[in-house]
Amino acid sequence: MNKKFKVKDHYFNKAKKENFLARSIYKLEEIDQKYGVIKPGDQVVDLGYHPGSWIQYTSKRVTDTGSVIGIDIRPLNKQLVHLKNVNLLEMSIFDVTKPGDIGADGYFDVVLSDMAPNTTGIRSVDQDRSLALVEKIFEILPVFLKENGNLVIKVFDSQSAQDYLKSQKHLFENLSFLKPKSTRSVSKEFFVIGKKYLKNEPNSP
Numbered sequence: 001m002n003k004k005f006k007v008k009d010h011y012f013n014k015a016k017k018e019n020f021l022a023r024s025i026y027k028l029e030e031i032d033q034k035y036g037v038i039k040p041g042d043q044v045v046d047l048g049y050h051p052g053s054w055i056q057y058t059s060k061r062v063t064d065t066g067s068v069i070g071i072d073i074r075p076l077n078k079q080l081v082h083l084k085n086v087n088l089l090e091m092s093i094f095d096v097t098k099p100g101d102i103g104a105d106g107y108f109d110v111v112l113s114d115m116a117p118n119t120t121g122i123r124s125v126d127q128d129r130s131l132a133l134v135e136k137i138f139e140i141l142p143v144f145l146k147e148n149g150n151l152v153i154k155v156f157d158s159q160s161a162q163d164y165l166k167s168q169k170h171l172f173e174n175l176s177f178l179k180p181k182s183t184r185s186v187s188k189e190f191f192v193i194g195k196k197y198l199k200n201e202p203n204s205p
């Protein structure tokens with residue numbers, strides 16, 4: 001068996017054994033352990049949550065003093081409705097402009113996005129669609145993320161994505177890029193981790 005499939009099987013089986021809804025859990029876990037993005041009591045929004053392993057992880061991590069709102073274009077995952085500090089909505093990020101659109105009444109401590117577009121197999125099209133999702137998140141950030149809040153976004157790698165992200169670096173005290181260990185070796189995705197949002201950047205309201 002080649003390495004690509006061994007990696008897939010290891011994390012797939014681990015997620016199954018540990019009752020997580022997707023192997024993506026290990027990407028967020030590694031990011032959180034390395035950068036400390038989520039803490040107890042946080043208000044978190046998880047964009048593109050379905051099936052919901054990030055919701056499972058975050059719900060526990062924020063404890064019952066925190067809360068998580070998840071949105072996805074897919075129908076509600078009923079396996080998560082028992083989580084008391086979680087609210088899920090079936091909607092697209094492109095229909096969101098302010099926290100009220102997703103039932104929130106203020107800024108979030110953490111914005112997470114594992115959103116991935118429907119892929120066509122045409123690399124440039126998929127990269128452009130992923131970048132459109134990333135740009136949409138940065139567009140709503142001034143009204144979504146608290147000062148000193150944290151950000152995690154999945155991105156399909158491309159020169160345009162790299163250029164765009166470099167242009168946003170000044171918005172955070174620290175903006176890092178990471179390809180987590182559990183990411184398949186053939187995957188061209190990586191994660192952007194923004195620590196400490198600087199609310200006083202020139203264009204914020």
Ligand SMILES: C[S@@+](CC[C@H](N)C(=O)[O-])C[C@H]1O[C@@H](n2cnc3c(N)ncnc32)[C@H](O)[C@@H]1O
Nearest residue numbers: 022048050051052053054073092093114115116
């Ligand atoms: C890789 S999955 C997320 C897996 C999830 N983090 C987990 O741990 O189970 C990516 C999700 O992004 C969602 N998505 C794609 N475009 C979206 C959009 N415009 N608005 C909201 N969600 C979107 C997809 O429906 C898909 O469920």
